Amino acid sequence: MSDKNVSIYVIAESSGRSTHLRISYYMAAAIVFFLLLVGSGIFYIVREMVNNSASATLMDENLLLRSQVQDLDLDLVELQRQMELLQMYAAQAEMPNSGPWELDVRYPDALQKTDQILHKMVLLRQEVQMLYPLILQHAEDVSAQKLQFSRIPKEWPCEGVLTSNFRYRINPVTGKRAFHAGIDIGAPLYTKIYAPNDGTVVFSGWRGGYGNIVILDHGQGVTTRYAHASKLLVKVGQQVKKGDKIALMGSTGQSTGPHLHYEIRIDGIAIDPLKYLTR
Ligand SMILES: [Zn+2]
Numbered sequence: 001m002s003d004k005n006v007s008i009y010v011i012a013e014s015s016g017r018s019t020h021l022r023i024s025y026y027m028a029a030a031i032v033f034f035l036l037l038v039g040s041g042i043f044y045i046v047r048e049m050v051n052n053s054a055s056a057t058l059m060d061e062n063l064l065l066r067s068q069v070q071d072l073d074l075d076l077v078e079l080q081r082q083m084e085l086l087q088m089y090a091a092q093a094e095m096p097n098s099g100p101w102e103l104d105v106r107y108p109d110a111l112q113k114t115d116q117i118l119h120k121m122v123l124l125r126q127e128v129q130m131l132y133p134l135i136l137q138h139a140e141d142v143s144a145q146k147l148q149f150s151r152i153p154k155e156w157p158c159e160g161v162l163t164s165n166f167r168y169r170i171n172p173v174t175g176k177r178a179f180h181a182g183i184d185i186g187a188p189l190y191t192k193i194y195a196p197n198d199g200t201v202v203f204s205g206w207r208g209g210y211g212n213i214v215i216l217d218h219g220q221g222v223t224t225r226y227a228h229a230s231k232l233l234v235k236v237g238q239q240v241k242k243g244d245k246i247a248l249m250g251s252t253g254q255s256t257g258p259h260l261h262y263e264i265r266i267d268g269i270a271i272d273p274l275k276y277l278t279r
Contacts, residue, residue, distance in 0.1 A: 008021040160186050
């Protein structure tokens with residue numbers, strides 16, 4: 001066995017000098033084995049390093065995605081809260097609301113549901129865009145109603161007692177069933193009648209069953225009527241302030257005794273004054 005040797009000649013190209021190395025076969029095998037071992041070790045280490053860096057990148061991306069999904073979830077919750085408010089508003093305004101209103105934000109694995117979340121957010125944004133002008137319009141209507149409400153008188157136009165309500169009744173003069181479009185306030189003849197709110201006199205004179213009547217325009221479609229007066233104290237076109245004397249109580253027209261027939265009308269439609277009078 002000892003005669004199985006391996007000779008290695010190393011020749012330097014520049015000088016032509018050679019070096020002769022003789023080692024045993026086993027030694028040569030051991031060296032080759034050692035080199036293979038070192039080589040595979042280096043390969044394994046390099047591979048691990050590459051893998052680690054790739055998985056670190058993936059982990060970073062994963063973390064980023066997760067935080068993005070969490071942001072989306074938060075956005076979605078906020079959007080849903082806004083939609084609930086809008087829905088409530090729409091219901092109050094009796095506006096036609098369309099779906100889809102239902103929204104389930106309980107996602108077991110948010111990462112897998114990103115597409116659904118994005119899709120629902122798009123739908124929600126469409127709903128918001130549709131509702132927004134309706135709500136603006138509603139807000140304008142509400143402010144117009146508030147303005148109108150401010151013009152409706154809240155105070156009694158004279159002293160006296162309520163003798164007839166706003167309702168169907170048998171007319172005391174004609175004996176027929178008819179709607180009584182105002183309230184009657186009974187008091188002595190010549191009791192002073194005051195403007196319960198600022199306004200313009202649009203009628204002051206005789207008008208059929210009303211007898212002597214004053215009609216005031218308070219703006220925003222709100223008018224008031226003061227009928228059966230014994231004396232009219234204002235003229236058409238005159239501006240009156242709240243508390244100004246406008247007439248004296250009487251029993252002119254269809255009347256069975258001294259009283260004020262008081263009406264409040266909105267856009268010409270009579271409303272029940274008792275719903276607004278405070279006392
Ligand atoms: Zn009356």
